Amino acid sequence: MDLCNLSCYKGGMAANSRLTIAVHALTWMALAQRRGQSVMTSDQIAASINTNPVIVRRSLGDLRRAGLVQVRRGSGPGWSLARRPNEISLLAVFNAVEDGPLFGMHHTEPNQGCPVGRGIQPALGSVYARAETALRRQLRRTTIEDVLGQTLTHQVG
Amino acid sequence: MDLCNLSCYKGGMAANSRLTIAVHALTWMALAQRRGQSVMTSDQIAASINTNPVIVRRSLGDLRRAGLVQVRRGSGPGWSLARRPNEISLLAVFNAVEDGPLFGMHHTEPNQGCPVGRGIQPALGSVYARAETALRRQLRRTTIEDVLGQTLTHQVG
């Protein structure tokens, strides 16, 4: 498996693919559900994403803990959506798979003898919080159903 | 030097401190300028941030390439702001020190035989772009002067 093909563009920042993996899985499950297959195994999902089934299981585990999917074990097992696709926002997915803040503070405590070192962290915290809120507000406006519709459109045109 | 003190909370995502370092440096330079000292060495700036001067030089190098600061060499050397503090937005700083996208796409190309695998990347790209735009719009609303004001306020109350 090649390590860095064309579709892999991880720049300097962030750039983990957790949100992408989770949304891809949910979108694929929504399409399968629309076709009448409401239960899928992690192997089937991994085949669409083209990754390892364990990666998918870890991602689906996060989504299960967030109440977005449910799992059935034993025979006839697999994963299914716990809500309708239009009731799953990308913000819910984001919250399920990401935890930390977007911007990191200092690694070491700033010099408390300096006026800037003393007061800059709360000041930056407010700005960072506002920026993250704006990002979340945008993610909330899109649902898995929207992504599925866009996906089916994009592949034609 | 301890490896993870209280002010170090890097969560799961992103969480590099480049923006914090750069904004701290600029804010400190703005305060020094207000006090009459318009030129500072990387050692002086590093003392406030409490990090290594090389880290600061790396950051200020990015800011210099973006036209936000200038450097004088020889004797009486050091860094100074190239714009007024109220003309430097956090978006300009963000653009100077970060490059990659916030959300990463798949590491390996999705299965092109699957409808979702074929069309999901452009669909996700649009959503991610809207979210990043919202974030940037917020960062543009705050300037170094604002951060300095907030910083001096926070340390009192």
Place this chain on the structure above:
DNA sequence: GTTGTTCGTAACCACTCCTATTCCATCAAC
């Protein structure tokens, strides 16, 4: 030109995160 300071950058280490893989216990239906 010599001197002295800083910048600029390369090289390197330590640590963390992420992806991927392997392996084994668990579980429910038959």
Place this chain on the structure above:
DNA sequence: GTTGATGGAATAGGAGTGGTTACGAACAAC
């Protein structure tokens, strides 16, 4: 009990980041 897939631990490799040291380049004052 057998069967098939989940769930999780353990592991390994790769990449990014912060930190450190070291050294040459640039520049102004003398």
